[in-house]
Amino acid sequence: MKILKKIVAALIITSVTSSVLFAGILDKKRHVEFSTNIPVDVSNTGFGITDIFQETVVIDFNKIAKDLPTRGLVIDYQVNPDFCFGLNIGNLSFHSHIGVDTYGYVGLSKDIFTFLAEGNGSNSEMYFGGSSELEAFVYTGISFGMETGKLKFSVSPQFFIPAIHIKPNKLGATVKNGEDGSFSVEAVADVDIYSVIDIAYFFQQSSDLGLSKIMSALGFDIGGQAEYQILPFLKAGGYVNCPIVPGTLNYSANIAYSATASTNDGCTIVDVLMGFADGTASEKYSLAFEQKPNSFISNAGFKLNRPFRLGGTVEYSPFGSWFNVQGMLGVGIKQPFTSYATPYLEYSAGLNINWCRVFEVTVSSSCIKEVYRQSLDFIMNLWLFELDFGVSLTSTSFLSSWCGRGVGAYVAVTIGA
Secondary structure (H helix, E strand, O other): OHHHHHHHHHHHHHHHHHHHHHHHHHHOOOOEEEEEEEEEEEEEOOOOHHHHOOOOOOOOHHHHHHHOOOOOEEEEEEEOOEEEEEEEEOOEEEEEEEEEEEEEEEEEOHHHHHHHHHOOOOOOEEEEEEEEEEEEEEEEEEEEEEEEOOEEEEEEEEEEEEEEEEEEEEEEEEEEEOOOOOEEEEEEEEEEEEEOOOHHHHOOOOOOOOHHHOHHHOEEEEEEEEEEEEEOOEEEEEEEEEEEEOEEEOEEEEEEEEEEEEEOOOOOHHHHHHHHHHOOHHHOEEEEEEEOOOEEEOOOOEEEOOOEEEEEEEEEOEOEOOEEEEEEEEEEEEOOOOOOOEEEEEEEEEEEEEEOOOEEEEEEEEEEOOEEEEEEEEEEEOOOEEEEEEEEEEEOOHHHHOOOOEEEEEEEEEEEO
């Protein structure tokens, strides 16, 4: 019994001591800190993780065509590495950032999978479309923060360069069936590429990269966030990112290719397929490629902004700082101040549980920058060293994000003293 009492007493002393120790650590801020964060998201609208990782993979085009959203099969990706150096002095903080924002997608129309599932009637024509987009920004900036009483706020001006913007004018194929079983396909890819460097350099050896124009490509925006302790158990805040000066892509190129394939007179698509088996396919179909002359522009003046974002946040802690219900609601506008600006809604709802702010676990459901996420995040903060990491199910569709049709992950490391 005495041994048991000693063990219980030791556990109590250890628990109290460690709590006081960690509380003392967390009352202090790292005066100097370095951090890196590398998040990656990849998702699609058609296939879930469970559809792929099984003993026998079954491709059911009928089910795929039925389940796909109107926009078809779309594969999205985001890669956003960020590197930061920070100083914290008293109630003031200063952080400098450098990083890259990359977003893109490729898509196939739903009609393609309907065709594969149901076929095409004779003497009819079908058009199958594709879609694609790529944007990348390189940015650097500073953030200045202050804590005064119950109010915390920060202001973050940033310079950025839009490195590349790719958007097809036309991407698709026309399929024709003849009554005699003939078959033909005409595919077209017409793409505009805007870049911060001269694309002609890769096609014409006499060109240079145009690095002298990079400074004229600079854009500028400013962000900020604030948080106020309304009650001991309730915080409210907000955030904003406001474009000021758009970045400029001075160089552009138009690249267009087309291809035509058709069965020869008296041959059907079945004949061609059988010809591949016996080596006579080349006699039963014809294939032709065509490339339109590339066009290059060195003063395109294509303006591009990072998204405008505005929203509010709230944190409710009914049982103390160890248990926090968090929420966010906001709006965003992609490519603001242009004729093709696109508004979207942002939100987040989550639960954070932590021990002395040393070990934290957060589960959340969110939609940020048009990507839905069901996330599980972990933080281990030992003052001198902090490790943040998380995994998520992601998609550009809310329902698909619950079906494992995309995954995301990040790792953030901070060191300092």
